[in-house]
Every structure is written in structure tokens, then in C-alpha cells.
Amino acid sequence: MRAKTKQHMFWLAIVVGAASSFTASLVWAQSATSSDPVSQYRAMFGDDNPADLWVMRGKDLWQKPRGPKNVALAKTCDLGMGTGVIKGAYAHMPRYFADTNKVQDLETRLLTCMVRDQGLDKAAILKNRFGDGDRKSDLEALSAYVVGASKGVPISLPMSHPQEKRAYAMGKALFYYRAGTHDFSCASCHGQSGKRIRLQQLPDLATANPEAQKTYTTWPAYRVSQGEVRTMEWRLGSCFRQMRFPKLKYGSEVAIDLTMFLAKNAEGGKMAAPGLKR
Amino acid sequence: MKMSRRAFLQASASGTTVLFVATTGLLPRIAAAATSPLAPTDHRKEFQGHTLESVVKAMGGDKAVKSSDIMLQAPSIAENGAVVPVVIQSKLPGTRMIAIVSEKNPHALSAAFHFPEGTEAYVMTRVKIAETSNLRALVQTDKGFFYTDKLVKVTLGGCGG
């Protein structure tokens, strides 16, 4: 059966050649056909990103009074730019918050506001931290909305508090930490430029560079393969799963420290999230 | 692992259905195998067929003729079979319907769009494709049924397969 599949693939490969010469004769209004088929695939999505549906829902969640305390996050939540301010907030995170005495990323900060200000149940929120179809994640929707308000804002981290500096240094060490059955660290795939895994280009996230900017500024993103908006917490957890590590806890030290390291390497890049990814 | 085309058709025809596009966590899995009595089938007659021809017949036609007046734009490589962008435009006069057909899917017919007077014979949407296959654009005009096709390769993801 394997061999048959192969033969089939081969036969199809021949057809591709014929088919492409056929389509080449057609004239298209927006024939932004790149020679690279993967970018061609991505270009076909245009600016019609289903993440907009999450942004719409997130806006409601941010603006409407909710929870036992019946207050709106827009009236109470400080994401580092002042109460209720979302413009640019994500571009300056993770950062130290005096009220919690912690370095927080957007998601843990939202969680703080939802639990402390609105009186919502932390366990219930976390149960749906990653949505799936009808089971929707408020954290993902809120993240999409807040992040969208930073579009065009360059990443710039305060990096003044000792805890912020420590988070960055730890993030760097964690980035190179090899373990598990496959000896992987983040650097195994993201330590250099110009490589790909299967057909996916692997960005160099180890140093401050344009690839690191482009990657970080397009998360959170609508993941085509999932049909969901995914956040940085999800992205890191999923990477560690594929690295054969145990399960990354949401809002954990490792998640925040690594996010700090990645954000710092993306400094200067203009936010363009929510993005659209494979 | 992939089922052979014949096994796939047998499974479908016997009323059971093939596991379609299953996404497990991050990585797309273009799965096959696994039959379940719980798995539904669409009971509308146009959705019953497994081939272009049977879809045409269910729509009251006889056969579809290949036409170069139908433009079908789809990626030659889809990074994910769960979302394949498709643009179809018909230059055939009197076009009243455009359909998307994937013979390797559990239902060959993915979607049919009906165009009243005043609406262009144009549609853009995104569909699921079970595996590497020819995507077909089927057009109905006053004169009958016409089609064109394009091969779309579905590729695999990286680290976890």
C-alpha cells in the first residue's frame, strides 16, 4: 500500500506540471502568484482573518460589566499603561506589576484582573484557557482584542525592574536548556536562520533580529490548523509538548521568562497581531 | 495511515463514514480509517455522491464537460488540508450555480452556490480537503454542467508529525 501511495504521488506530481501550465494561461485580477507555493497559500487569505471574530467577542468581554462584582475590565484593569488603557499595552509586556509584585505577561495579567476585579472563578477560566469550537476561551478572545489595539506599535520593554532583568536572563538560559527523550531545547529549531522543518520556515529566535520581530509581532494568531486564535502561552506549551517535555503550566515562570526573552529579541518590531498562521 | 481509495469508497458506500479531517492538538492529521455508526452522513441528495458524475446526476444533470472558461484558483500546496482557500469564477454565459467538489472527501460535494440575476458568477471561500487530490469547480448553466480542476497537495506539519 505504501508503494502504491508513492506511485500515486508520482503520477500526481506529473499532473501538477501539466495543470500549472494550464492555469498559467488564465488571467487573474489579483494574480499575486509567488513562485513559493507556501507563500502563495498564505497570500490567498488576504486580510480576511477569522481572528476578527475573536476580536469582536473580546471587545464585549473587555467593555461589559461581568462577574459577581459586575464590573467591566475597561473600568478596572491596568495592563501597565493605566487603568483601562489597551493601546500599546501588549507591545510593552511582559512587565513588572507592583500590585502583584510579579512580572506578568498579558494572559496572567488578564487573569489577575478577571479574578481580583470581577470576582470570576480562576479555575473555571483556566479550564477553558484554550478554546475548542463551541467551548470558547475568554482569555483567547480578550487577548485577541487587547493585542489588536497595539497594531503598529513597536515592541519596547521597560526592563528596569530587577525582576524584569532576571526574567530575561532566565528566559535565555531556558531557551538553551536541553532535556527529554529527544535532547531538544528551543534552540534546536530556533537557534539559527534559514532552516525549515518539513516545509515550515523556522525563525531564528535566539538573538535580536528581523525574524524574531516578525514572529513575535504576529502572535497571538488564528491557527488555520486549529480554527482557533492561539496565544503565546499556548504556543510555548505546544512547542514543549513537541519537544517531548511534560506539560507547561499556564502562566508559569518558564512561560513568562521565555516570553520576556522572545519579546526582548523582537524589540523594535511593530505589532501586527492577531496574525494568521498555518 | 491512509486508506486506499477503494477501501475508502467501500467504507463510505456501506453507510459508515471515514474519519475526515481530525486535528489533534497542534498538528493536523489527515486521517482515514476508523468507522463509527455515530458518524453522520448528509442526507441531501447532492451530498450523497462520491464522484463528480454522481453529484451532477443528483443535481439533475447527465455529465459535466471540461471547460476553460471556468477559473479555479487554489494553492498548489496547502499547508493545511483543513483550510484551503478557493476562488472560482465562471465566464460561461448563464451561469447559475458554482459548486466545489473533492472526490476524496466523505461527501464529494463541499458547497454549492446559487447565483440569482445580478450576482456575478464568482465566489471565494475556504474548504477542507482530506488528502492530496484534484479540486474541482463544477458550474451549471442553461446549457448544462461544466467543470475544471486543479491539483492541491496537502503537506504534513513539522515536529510532531
Next chain:
Amino acid sequence: MHTLTRLVILLAAMPLASAAVAQTHNANRNAEALAAMKASFEPHGQAGMDRLDQDKTQALCSAYAPHAPPARLAAKLLTANRDSVKYPADGKYLGDWKRGQAIAEEGTGKQYSDDPSKPSGGNCYACHQLDKQQIAYGTIGPSLYHYGKDRGRSEAMLKLTWSRVYDMKGYSLCSAMPRFGSKGILTEQQLKDVMALLFDPDSPVNK
């Protein structure tokens, strides 16, 4: 010749110098990272917390990354890793290339989301080109197209290749390639099948 020797020495010394600098910065960083890891992960499925503990190879490579560890520290581990290789009990290196192809394509195995009762894949295509017909291949590792055709099938070549797939860290300590044998990712039979994919004249790798 003398110039060449000098150049080789110079090139070899360069990473050592930068590694020495790195070493001062990286003091205790593995220990701190491990503590953070233990606090940040939870066991799930087949992936227990022991997966976070480093063996000597992992620890040394992490401590000096992104630089290579000093050669004198690496040498002992290279030898130990090479000595850990178990060659096939029956002396036969080659299995079935068709099964090898399936193993090379399969990317699952050992993740907490994977069924531990199912065999792991080798996921070779994630990093290597093998069969020319498979266009979705990665470039982290070198192309292995025509691997056997270019190298022949001498006993020495079979043995060398076996040991590299079994434990690449016996040759390049901080290679990105997993240790498929030493870490129990692939079984002996699976390794033979992958070997056949690389060497069998009928394998698409050699077409």
C-alpha cells in the same frame, strides 16, 4: 601545509575562546533553569517530570550553548556515547525499506499526547531530504538523498551509519539529532528498517 595546520588550530581555538567567556556567564544556569522547569511543568500522559532532568551530554551542551563546549570536556562524553551503541544482535543491519519509509514519515511518539503503546516515528523528513518524491522535507540536517548509492554498502559504512542513527552524540556532541537508539526512541527492528531506507538499492532514497 604549515599554513593549513595553523589555520585549523586557529579555527579550533576560536570557539574555545568564546566558550570560556560564555562559561563565566553561564555558571549555575542549568541548575537555575532546572529549578524553574520543575516549578513550571506538570507530568502528563507518558511525559513525567524526570524528562526535565539532564544527562551529562545535555547538561554540558546547555551550559555552553550557543557555543560548543570545550573539547577536553566533550571528548569523554563523545567516547561514552559511542561506546553505548548496541549493534544488532544477529549482525544484520538492513530491514525493510518500505517500513523504514513509514517510520521516516511518522512524527509522533514520546509526546505526552501520544499513545505510549504505539511505536514512535523517526520523523526523519522533519529535518532531512530522503525520497525525492517527498517535497515536504526539512533542512535542519543534510540531505540524505542517494545516501547508500553514494557511499556503498560496506560493513564499515553500515556500522558507522548504524552508530550515528543510534547515537549521533557519539560523533557530534551537541548535534540537533535525537539519539534514536540510546534514548529508546526507535526499536532495533525500526532502526534496521530505517537503515534499509538509506541503503537498499530499491529504496527511493537511492533512485
Next chain:
Amino acid sequence: MADPMRIRARLTGDTVEVKVLMAHPMETGLRKDSSGKLIPAHYIETVNATCKGKDVLTADWGPAVSKNPFLAFRFKGAAKGDKVTITWKDTAGESRTDDAVVS
């Protein structure tokens, strides 16, 4: 209840281009959740678009339309300020209607 659609309707020359994003899981009935249980089929079966009381597009969909469906189409005969109304109905008997003003 289903989330609202995002509808954009833009007039260029004499043609209105309508672009719609719908929030819908489009479950095939063949996908398993993380615990291995089959998720029941749940997908949009019909879509209808009207402008000034007249149909401008109707569609029959199966489970192969992607999750969170996207649809774009073009029609003539509308002016800026006219309203385009979209309705979808799904296999669970749910439906949703939203509209957008042509701009």
C-alpha cells in the same frame, strides 16, 4: 448562542463585494476531542444573502466548508447605504442573521 458574523460590503463601480466571516465550528461529526470521544456533527447547511428584499446569493454547504467559514461574492444593483443581510442555518437547527451597510 452563536457569535455575530463579521460582514463587510464595499461598493466599487457598480459592484458590491461582500465578505463574510462566520463563527461556527463546522464539525464534521468525525473528529475526536482530546479524550477520544467523537464530537457530534454540527455545520452550517444553508446560507442566504439578501439586499433590498431580494436574494443575492444562496448556498448549500456540507461539512467540508472550513471552520469559521469565509465567503466572498459580488453583486450589482445596490448603492451605498443599502443593507446586505446574511442568514445561516445549521444542522442543529440554529440560525443567525446579521447585516452590514454597503460602504
